[in-house]
Amino acid sequence: MNCNDSAERIPALASGLLPADERATCLNHVVACVECADALRGAEALQFLRRRDAGAAPAGLFQQVLDEVSEHREAGRTFWLGTAVGGAVAASLLVVVMMLGVLVRPVDVAPQSAEFYVSAEEPRVMHVAIETERALPGAEINILLSGDVEIDGAGGRREFRWTDDLDAGVNRLSLPLRASGDGGGQMLVRLRHPDSEQMFVIELPTDSG
């Protein structure tokens, strides 16, 4: 028996389903072959995991997950569609971040084209332009807020996550921001795609800080 023959039989050997005569021949090969011995150890581990009692999903979990995922979707769509919250003043800032092909970059401070202050008195819209060299279908977008800043109308939620198809060129997010204190804050935006990832941090000072 060679490695190819052994490889075919290892899963059945690990699950105890290999006929006795083949089992003996296969084991003779395995004890003399490091690669196949490792493969048998791996296959046995997976059989062990397969037999673990997993159980059915708790009642109501599907509905809960359904509500959660559709809410994420709506949150993301709101941002792409522009200023969904009425009353946001025109003060705005365009932050442009270039997404660099397949490079994975560390957290970086986004270049800001103008001074931008968040106010407790009124929501101010920050436009974040994400420019990509090519279309990125199924990109995952995370927004995480820290400090005394929140997204107006989001009920104090600090983290937003959704996936969307980014077009080649500029994709614009519109975020109505409001200060919840004097300390200012930061917004971390993370974009992930199967072959690229980029994070950037935007400083958000308040007009009273």
Add this chain to the structure above:
Amino acid sequence: MSRRTSRRSRFAALVQPHFDALYGAARRLAPSPSDAEDLVQDVCLKAFESIDELERIEFRRAWLLKVLYHKFVDRQRARARSPVDQAETGADSVNPEEMARSEHRPDELVEKEARAALVIRAMGILGEEECSLLALRDIEEYSLEELHALTGLPTGTIKSRLHRTRSKLGRLLSNEELQKPVLRIVETKR
């Protein structure tokens, strides 16, 4: 019917028949029911966003499970980068209720959970594609033909990749570093 309602209905029709299978796979891999729920939610989020693609796919359960194993590897990597391991699977994760329900002796149960933790940790070191292909074959029991339909890879290529990945997993399981207990911060006091 609004676009949102329609998308929800389509999602429910496509995913609900496979939800128990998804949860079961997640529960085998996750240290706690709440971690399993988070993992399933990640998969559902991806499925919700990719609903048009999901409708076109023949092997929906396999597609969903493949996403689940990818997300599992992502989470294991993120956990490995984190300075605090908040919920490592292992002997400590056996809860008293589980112990009372189990047909095994407590020491056997602890040993089984420790072994499961080691296997899960090793699987999390595999590449996403390696992990999903191997799990779909050896845990979920998809045939080579079904894996060919799902991945587009020739069955010969699938066979050789499976063997290589089983060997890699076996080597990882022998790795002494991997067998060391993970340092955990259970509680921080000022």
